[in-house]
Amino acid sequence: MxxxxxxxxxxxxxxxxxxxxxxxxxxxxxxAKTYIVGDAAGWSKNVEASWLGGKTFYAGDVFVFKYDKERHDLVMLGGKGYRRCQVPRRSSKSRVLRTGNDAVTLRRGNNYFICGQPGHCKNNMKLAVKAW
Structure with missing residues (x-):
């Protein structure tokens, strides 16, 4: 030394x-992590009950929604539209995606998604997640 x-x-x-x-x-x-919503089943009804359990999400995580674009779509919207299963006519909070392979980055707080096709949301094709 x-x-x-x-x-x-x-x-x-x-x-x-x-x-x-x-x-x-x-x-x-x-x-940030990337998740395939619904895993192998993809974006479908009851995904909220069958897929979300026990997962924690953070702002910046990416959700990939895979679905048949001829039968479904993906609507990002606010809580009121989610609860009512209603796509707002015009809103800065809503966005409709129709590619069948949509990647969405979660923002901090509540994130709401529904299928905007008639009757699909009311048949539980919807998802609400909180990102920390």
Whole structure:
């Protein structure tokens, strides 16, 4: 050891490295994930009851909705439209997607999705998720 360095000279870089690691861990622990909604069954009725259980989602996670675009669609909307199973005529909160393979990034808070085809939402083709 160099004169005057003592044990502190060795610990300082170690402590600095550990502090940096602690600062970086929260950022990597919540890295965005991609989910196929409904897994193999895809975007279909009862997905809320059969697929959501036990999952926690975060803002920035991506939901991929796979469905038959000739029979279904995906409507992103507000809570009122979700509860009423009603696609708003004009709203800055709603968006209709029809590709059959739609990727949606969750925003913090409540995110609502329905199938806008007649009767589909009322037959439980809808999904409400909270992203932290």
């Amino acid at each position: 160099a004169a005057g360095q003592g044990r502190r000279g060795i610990r300082a870089p170690l402590v600095a490295g550990l502090l940096l690691l602690c600062l970086l861990l929260p950022a990597t622990a919540n890295a």
